[in-house]
Amino acid sequence: MQELGRAEHTSVRVTPKGKDQVVIEKDLSSEEMILNMGPQHPSTHGVLRLECKTDGEVVIEAEPYLGYLHRCFEKHAEMVDYPGIVPFVDRMDYLASMNSDFAFCIAVEKLLDIEIPRRIEFIRVIVSEFNRIASHLVAIGTYAIDLGAFTPFLFCFRDREHMLSLLEWTSGARMLYNYILIGGVAYDFPEGFKERALEFVGYFRPKALELQKLLTENEIFVKRTKGVGIMPADVAVNYGWSGPMLRGSGVRWDLRRMDGYSIYPELDFKVCVPDGRFSDIGDSLSRHLVRAMEIEESLNIIEQCLDRMPEEEGFDPKAAIPKRIRPKAGEVYGRAENPRGELGFYIQSDGKSTKPLRCKARSSCFVNLSAMKELSRGQLIPDLVSIIGSIDIVLGEVDR
């Protein structure tokens, strides 16, 4: 490399359009500043801490520091018996407890090798799809706040509240349900659930459209997100991205389709990927669009499930729950599609105790966030915020 001289400072910045912009500042010694973002910062979505090396507004490198919400899930999983783990799973990804429980129960049921009644499967899919919409709404709302739009956030929370009340009606809790149990669910749907759920779907469709008009079609929003934080598909796979993040990079990969667990193979839904007309594939906008489209698909799934769900008089949702959950010795890796990606559980059982020997949660946010360092390189501070928002982290799941 050519010697530039002491007083000359060169910085190269990749502009959103991909053209390299070389700035030569003469006779100006520009120092790097360490900017500490978080753990208490409005846009780190909880207690993430980013240590940014900045040169003016340009972030040279942002190093994430985790563990501010490390609640020792894996230790607890080794200390309590299988049904007792479910509440801890709830508290891991607190925005999508149903989906997390679902993933955990899939893993344990695979190990136990038990058959689940068909109605239970429908109930599980319906509640977890409701929770997926709720979770995506929070993701979209907080993303809007990150970009300075306050109203969409409140619209999202307003509509989320309806879903919470539906789920509360079913399970008795607003956020952390402990509803999906190993081998069953805690309660059957209450009387009239179907009507109210359908009513909600009818109410929510136009509201989702309104949200889209307010936020996604806003030119400033598009300007702030398009071309920001582009992640090519192969790198995304190498980083282990999954869920909306990976689909945002254009990979048509959804565990609901690929693994085909539960009753998803019978259902008709699209795996949403951006088509590249509105966004650059792999940028923040694509990830946002995937979430917006998935809300639509989840509504379709709910409608189909409500339609096809077998009605049974005097149905006991706890009938299939084993009396004593003590799996035979073995190992399992079970996973399901969480709103944030693949949530997997690696469980090791020794066959003797009712507690797992080892239970590791493969958290989707943890993996998605690991690309932060690479994504943030050479971005502006506002873009950094935009990227963190589009990753949609839940610190409870990152740190476990």
Add this chain to the structure above:
Amino acid sequence: MNASLNAWSDALSELHLLGLPVGLVVIAAVPLVFIALYALTYGVYGERKISAFMQDRLGPMEVGKWGILQTLADILKLLQKEDIVNKSADKFLFVIGPGILFVGAFLAFAVLPFGPAFIGADLNVGLFYAIGIVALEVVGILAAGWGSNNKWALYGAIRSVAQIVSYEIPAAIAILCGTMMAGTLSMQQFNLLQQGEYGFLHFFLFQNPIAWLPFLIYFIASLAETNRAPFDIPEAESELVAGYFTEYTGMKFAVIFLAEYGSMFMVSAILSIVFLGGWNSPLPNIGPLSLNDWTTGPVWGAFWIVMKGFFFIFVQMWLRWTLPRLRVDQLMHLCWKVLTPFAFVAFVLIAVWEIYVK
């Protein structure tokens, strides 16, 4: 006509009670009382209520009837708070910053005509003075941000200075367009020139086919000058915690807060004076219905200018609660590559119109 209007204020200013110039005090005090009332309660309260209305909420409800005492409670509380000055802060700058901001924002009110009779000082360079004094805020912001010795505050201050200084240019050129139409810099003269029996048709916005362009440019630039969304990057909550006032507590913070609302009204008032006739009634005389005459007068004048100011503040709030925030470079792009060239174009076109067509 002018004479009759001024006669009213002259008569008032000569009103002496017990040898005291009560009339003069009233003339000077009414705008100030208005400022205090407006800035202290209705600006902040209105913003909270309007945002609540847009977001399906209620807004302040419990403090006083419909929460109208909310802002008063806020100010009283901020007065009681501990006043923290950082150990490592530059104490002089830290203290002087909010002062400059507040004084800068409210000094401009001196030349603001609140009606045919109410004006603090009818300077012959009133408009120039107003723009200049509003721009003084930059110094206060920089002092506040630098003095805080906080990285977020520094970022906020630097962003803010870059933004305000840049947006001065299109704003000033847009105002110059208005000045060319009027041929004066006196605020009161602007109003008098836009008077007439056809109401709004006499406003400069409708007097010239190109006038909407500087009007729009000034409105956008004024958003940036007062750090309102979508240009609120200096205090971007999600990026910079609270921008240049991150470190301020108690009353200093309240002062900054109020200064913001003061300058919001100021730019709205300038906009309405230059392009929308200030205190003139927009209603025209239609045959026997002489609406314009009925709605003209000292009290009506104050009413109209306040209403026009409120309208623009409402639009500012509306935008704030609808739009996301621009990025720093996009903001500069908008200023230098869009607004400034268009402002020049408008300037030339209006000059041509004024000289050759009119």
Add this chain to the structure above:
Amino acid sequence: MGLLDAKISKHNVLVTSVDNVMNWARLSSLWPMGFGLACCAIEMMATNASNYDLERFGIFPRASPRQSDLMIVAGTVTMKMAERVVRLYEQMPEPRYVLSMGSCSNCGGPYWKHGYHVLKGVDRIIPVDVYVPGCPPRPESLIGGLMKIQELIRMEQIGISRAEALKKLEEKSMDPSQLIQEARKSAKAS
């Protein structure tokens, strides 16, 4: 006790009415710090959002600790976070209040026994005024907790300490079982 203290502690008319106004101002504009830690933070956000709308009471979250009066510790405090919580508390100007929201910050919650990295109660590091139980507490109970803080502020006066105010509040508060019984009686009567 000095002469001035003695004068003030007698609660004369002047002092009490100033107190009332000042307390009214403080309790009507409690600005919490927008400080979310875990699950409870989502419920706190839901309480701020349209359906529960804390702004009705003038409660309006601020991002900077310097401009906030109230710290809602919403969620699990871990060992790594503990020192940051203390620092944030110290950055807040007096008078400041702390509301511990949810079981985790009250006492460690479900992480009490095996949570090696979880702080068993935020009151081990900072003084807490009001505890709100629940995992997570519903928005209604958070609002209830905030009302309790407002009551506490109402009890404060020039010349009496926070501890005394808390004691006064305790004396004033009713036994919940009594309340329930009363409600039952009235229900039966109707």
Add this chain to the structure above:
Amino acid sequence: MGETQENTSQLPEVIEAKAVWAVLKEKFGDAVSEFDENPTMPFFEVLEPERWLDIALFMRDSPKLRFTYMACLSGVDYPEEKKLGIVCNLESLGELGHKIAVKVRCEREGGVISSVARVWKTAEWHEREAFDMYGMTFSNHPDLRRILCPEDWEGYPLRKDYEVQETYHGIKVPE
């Protein structure tokens, strides 16, 4: 291959995984253990932890295998055998679709496993987490620090014989 009649009852996933294992066994010989036909998670073990990186690179790049996606990497403690280990769940995402799990073990005290953070970026943070929780080192890891616990935390929490420290920076830790 005398178990052809048993293969019919096996799950397709296990059969696929076995084919993968056969390729690896042929290439690496003794470094790869026998195949475990676990119906819920078929796996094999890498017997020589220092060759794990070569195997990983081969698994990712060989056109027959193409394991592009690392789903999970979990640290495991085996107190009876005085060993620590990792379990990696790999998948050929979007290409061949097969899955397999790999186990690598090392000594409990001062054990070293070669890092695969260069092969799959996912492994970088997962290995840091395994180091944080179990204390095995990963050779040639780009940035091996504790990730979840604070830097000055004592002990490795997920080891079976872990004892919680009494105080941390003057704050009482246990109940």
